[in-house]
Amino acid sequence: MRALTITTAGPGIADLGEPTGSGHELVVDGLLLGVCGTDRGLIARGPERPPAGQDFLVLGHESLGRVRTAPAGSRFKPGDLVTALVRRPDPVPCPACAAGQLDLCDNGQLVERGIRGQDGYGAERYLLDEQYAVGVNAGPDGLGLLGILIEPASIVAKAWERIDAFARRTTGRALIFGAGPIGLLAALLARHRGYDVHIVDQVDAGPKVDQCRALGATYHCGSDALTGSFDAIVECSGAFTAATVTLLSRGGAACYIAHAHDNAPDAGGRNDPVDTGDLSGILVGGNSAIFGIHSSGPEHFATAQSELEKADPRWLHGLITSTADLDDFNSALAIGPEVIKTVIRLDPDIRPDLSGFTSVPV
Ligand SMILES: [Zn+2]
Incomplete structure (x- = not known):
C-alpha cells in the first residue's frame, strides 16, 4: 500500500x-x-x-x-x-x-x-x-466522487451557520475575499441564501473568474473599486486586515477563515489600520460581528453535503x-x-x- x-x-x-x-x-x-x-x-x-x-x-x-x-x-x-x-x-x-x-x-x-x-x-x-x-450519497441525486469537496465545504458551512446567527439580515450583499476553493464555496452558499455576491481576487481572467460569473456573482480584480457596504463578509484570502470590517453594513457579520500566514496571495484587502474607536463604532454602534473559524464538526459535514447536492x-x-x-x-x-x-x-x-x-x- x-x-x-x-x-x-x-x-x-x-x-x-x-x-x-x-x-x-x-x-x-x-x-x-x-x-x-x-x-x-x-x-x-x-x-x-x-x-x-x-x-x-x-x-x-x-x-x-x-x-x-x-x-x-x-x-x-x-x-x-x-x-x-x-x-x-x-x-x-x-x-x-x-x-x-x-x-x-x-x-x-x-x-x-x-x-x-x-x-x-x-x-x-x-x-x-x-x-x-x-x-x-453515490446515488443519482448524490455527489458521488464530488464528495471530495465536502471537507472544504464543511468549513464554509460553519462560517455561514455563524453569519446566519449573527447578521441582522439573512440576505443582502455578501463580499468574499479570495476566489480559491474556500472562497468560491463560500460564494456558493451565499448564492443559496439569495445574497447579491461580490468576490475579490487578484487575477483578471481564468477559471476563478469563470466560476464566479457562472455563479451569478460579481467579480472584482482588487478591492479598490468596491462601493457600498456589505451585510456579510467572508475573508478567505489570507490578506487579513482589520480594515476589512469598515466595509460592513450596520448589523453585518464578518467571518475570517484564512490565517494571514497561510501563503495565500493578497486578494486586495485594504491595508489601512483601524482605529480602536472606529472599531468600537462599527461593532457596538453597528450591532456588527467579527469572528474567526477553524476546523469543522460533524454537523458542518452534513450541511456541506446537502449544500453541495443543491449545486x-x-x-x-x-x-x-x-x-x-x-x-x-x-x-x-x-x-x-x-x-x-x-x-x-x-x-x-x-x-x-x-x-x-x-x-x-x-
Ligand atoms: Zn480538546
Whole structure:
C-alpha cells in the first residue's frame, strides 16, 4: 500500500504495507485526495508533530474513499463512499472535546489526521473509525466522487451557520475575499441564501473568474473599486486586515477563515489600520460581528453535503482544475492563477472527466 508522506526532507511516496487495526475500524480504499494550502504549508515546513514512533506523516485530510471491509454491525457496508472528519479528541480532554465539539478544542494537544499527530488519508488504503466517517450519497441525486469537496465545504458551512446567527439580515450583499476553493464555496452558499455576491481576487481572467460569473456573482480584480457596504463578509484570502470590517453594513457579520500566514496571495484587502474607536463604532454602534473559524464538526459535514447536492455538478466539477496520479503528486502541489482545486487520484482508475466524477466505477 503506497502513501504520500512528508518528512523533514520533503514529500515522497512510501510503501507502508497493508494497514492493520483492531478489527473494529472500516478499511477504506482511497479514491481521491484534495490538496489545499494546509498541505502545501506542511510540505514546506515539514511535519510538526508526526505520529508517535514515526519520522514521517501520511499527508492528506480532504478525503474520498470506498469502504473495502466493515466490521459486523457497522452502519457502512463494502462499496459505500465515505469522507471523514479531520479532528480527533486530544489525549487531554478539554470541555469542548468532552461535549463532542472537536472543532472547538481549546487544548494545544489536539490531533488532526494528515496534519498533526495522526496519519492522514493520502494512502491507497487506510483505517477509519466509523464514528468519524461520513457517508457520501453515490446515488443519482448524490455527489458521488464530488464528495471530495465536502471537507472544504464543511468549513464554509460553519462560517455561514455563524453569519446566519449573527447578521441582522439573512440576505443582502455578501463580499468574499479570495476566489480559491474556500472562497468560491463560500460564494456558493451565499448564492443559496439569495445574497447579491461580490468576490475579490487578484487575477483578471481564468477559471476563478469563470466560476464566479457562472455563479451569478460579481467579480472584482482588487478591492479598490468596491462601493457600498456589505451585510456579510467572508475573508478567505489570507490578506487579513482589520480594515476589512469598515466595509460592513450596520448589523453585518464578518467571518475570517484564512490565517494571514497561510501563503495565500493578497486578494486586495485594504491595508489601512483601524482605529480602536472606529472599531468600537462599527461593532457596538453597528450591532456588527467579527469572528474567526477553524476546523469543522460533524454537523458542518452534513450541511456541506446537502449544500453541495443543491449545486450544479458541472459548477462543482469546475472547481477541480486539475488531477494527478499519486506518483505525480508534485504536479498536484503547483499553484498559479489557473489552479483552483487539485485532486490526487489514489486509485488510477478514477478518471477526471465529468462523467467519471458523477459515477463510481466498481
Ligand atoms: Zn480538546
